[in-house]
Amino acid sequence: MFKQIRNYILNLSIRKKFFLGYIFASILPIFFITMYSYNITKRNLIEQNSVNMQNSLTQINSNIERKLETYSKSSSLIYLNDTLKNYLTEDYTKNSVEDAYYYINSYFGNILILNPDISLVTVYTDNYTLSSDSYYIKHIDNSIKSEKWYDKVQTSTGNVIYGTTYKNSNGNYVFTLTRYLNSGRIGYPYGILVMTINESQLYSLIDKSAKNSYKYIVDENGSIISCRDKSNITKNIYKILNIDKSTLSNIGTKDINYKGKKMLVVCKSLENGWKTISMVSYSSFLDNAIKSASFIFIIFLFSVLLAVVLTYVISAIVTKRINVMVKQVKKVQDGNFNVEFKNMGNDEIGNLSSAFCNMSKKLKFLIEEVYEKELLKKQADMNVLQEQINPHFLYNALASISSLALKNNDKKVNQMTSLLGKFYRLSLNKGKNMFHVSDEIELTQYYIEIQKIRFQNLLNITFELDETLAEYKVPKLILQPFIENSINHGIFDDEKGINIIIKLYGQDGKIVFEVVDDGIGMDNNKLESILNQMSSLTEGFGIKNVNNRIKLYFGDEYGVQIFSKLNEGTQVKIILPMQQC
Incomplete structure (x- = not known):
């Protein structure tokens, strides 16, 4: 069954394949998107809001920590002030308290000026010789000892303790920082520092909540320190939300019901034991998810209609150009390489047609080039054969001249004609155009000996040869023209002459x-x-x-290279492949 379907699809025209492909690619996503788009969007929005809420709380906590650290540092200035300690512990039975009042009023007044967040600084002391001014200085009496924070601050050993928020006499919500003053070397506590801080300073750090979201700062017992609805301050957050204390943790998010709405809740702890809580209703972001799903559904319905039209148009354009290419391919198949495409565009089919056209031209060029090279090679072979006719006659003539020179006792003529005869005998090589490297060297040496008879001491020629290359095959008579050129055109001083070095070595798999x-x-x-x-x-x-x-024999990567500078000499490189005979 599957094979039949596969064969059916393969036998369809490309135009029909395009059409069916576009249709199925448009209809199938509609079903999947209709079923899953809302749930996927909902999940993504929940995850996104969860991450945003956690990041937001992390930033808020960082701001709160910095704010509390500022308050703590201000308290430390008081905690470590030895002058203040001396005034608070001084016995004023016989001494005047005017200096103490003046210093304390000035010192605490400056702190309030420099720290607008702090509304009041008060020191509670059990030194009854220092009278209370009911503002900066107060005595530790039974009413103070009955306060909850009193027992806590006594066991704090000088650490900072934050109290719950309350409404002061001015109608403003404030919270307190308390600290036992037991620093120094006197060996006993000498007072309790109470800094009254405006709650509005904390609320300003969380006052960026959307309409359907809520943020709270609560203490370790769940008592609300700061929030938008001031009527909830000092109330217990767990009772307001009707949840257990264990429900809120620092890990992940929680779902709760609040005022008939499903809420997403994130909670994070501060270093002093407080917690920040962020809540947002699901409806605030799921409404957008429903709208998005509906919008996507409409888009895909429109896409189906658009796909039908585009499929017809695109498939017609594509198949038309493919048919043109098929016709041109058949022309090349029949041996006609003069193909041409017009108005094929710059897409894949256009690039393919352009590449095919270039390939056809290149193929035609290569065929013609190979044909031309074969003709040139055959012509070169014919030239060599033609040149070999004359050396036969010349060799026989040289042998006769050598015999006559020997009879007439002319040794130089005899030597030159003998060398010349050997030169031509070896160069004939039985009609072959290739012979051993060693033969080429021997042929060159014959030629050099002939030239030395003519130029005598003006020629100084040395060989630097790699003997392991002696049996490789090379074209004959490749060195002689360059040595002849050096002798005929290189000598410019009849006394000094010329030095020629002939080298043979292997390099990168080539003979040089x-x-x-x-x-x-x-x-x-x-x-x-x-x-x-x-x-x-x-x-x-x-x-x-x-x-x-x-x-012609070996290709364009081989051949002759010439380097020269005027009055300095010439270097010729002949590069050949390594071929065994």
Whole structure:
């Protein structure tokens, strides 16, 4: 069954495949999106709001911690003030208290000026010789000892204790920072510091809640320290929300019902034991989820209609161009490489048609190039065969001249003709165009000996040869033209002559011959002219002939390289592949 369906689809035209593909790609998402879009959106929004709420609380807690740290540092200034300690512990039975009042009033007054958050600073003391001023200085009496915070501060050993929020005589909500004054070297407590702080300063740190969200600061027992609805201050948050204390934790989020609404709740703790609580109703963000799901559903319904129209248009455009390409491919198949595409665009099909057109042109060029090279190679072989006819006659003639020179006792003529005969005998190579590296070296040595007879002491030629390369195959007569060029064009001092080094070595899997001389060299213009002539594969002689033969036999990566500077000499590199005979 599956195989039949697969074969049916494969046999459909591309246009029908496009059409069916677009239709199914549009209809199927509608079903899935209709079923899952709302739940997915709901889940994502809950996770997003949860993360946002936790990040928000983290920032709020950081701000609150900094604010409380400011209050704590202000209390530490008082806690560590030795002058204040001395005034609070002084026996005023016989001494005047005026200096103490003046110092305390000035010191505490400056603290209030520098810290607007603090509404009052009071020190409770059991030094009854220092009279109470009912504002900055008060005595520890039985009413104070009955306060809940009194027992707590006594066991705090000088640490900061924060009290619950209450409404003061001015109708403002405040909370207290209390601290036992037992610092110094007197060895006993000398008072209790109480700093009264405006609750509004804490609320300003959380007063950024949306309409359907709530934020609270509560103490370790759940008593509300600060919130939007001031009537809830001092009330217990767990009773207001009708939840257990264990419900609120620092890990993750919780769901609760509050005032008939489902709420998402996040809670985080502060270092002093307080907690910050953030609540937001689900309806505040799920309403948007419902609207989003409805909007998405409408978009996809529209997409189905649009897909039907676009499918028809796009499939028509695509298949039309494919049909054009098929026709051009058949032309190439029949041997006609002159293909051309018009108005195919710049998409994948357009790029494919352009690439196919370029490929056809390249294929045509390569076929013509290979054909031309084969013709040139055959012509070169014919030239070599033609050249070998003359050496046969010349060799026989040289043998006769050598015999006559020997009869006439002319040793130099005999030696030169003998060497020349050996040179041509070896160069004939039984009609072959390739022979061993060792044969090429031997042929070169014959030529050099002939030239030494002519130039005598003006030639100083040395060989630097890698003997392991002797059995590799190379075209014949590739060194002689360059040595001849060095001798004929390089000698510019008849007394000094010329030094020529002939090198043979292997490099990167290739055979390299070098002919290096210290002759007259050439300037850049002349060198460039020679190199330009070498780049042509047309018929040529000497240096150009060697370069052309190498490239015809082995390819463009091989051939001749020439480097030269005027009055400094010339270096020629002949690069060949390593081929065994």
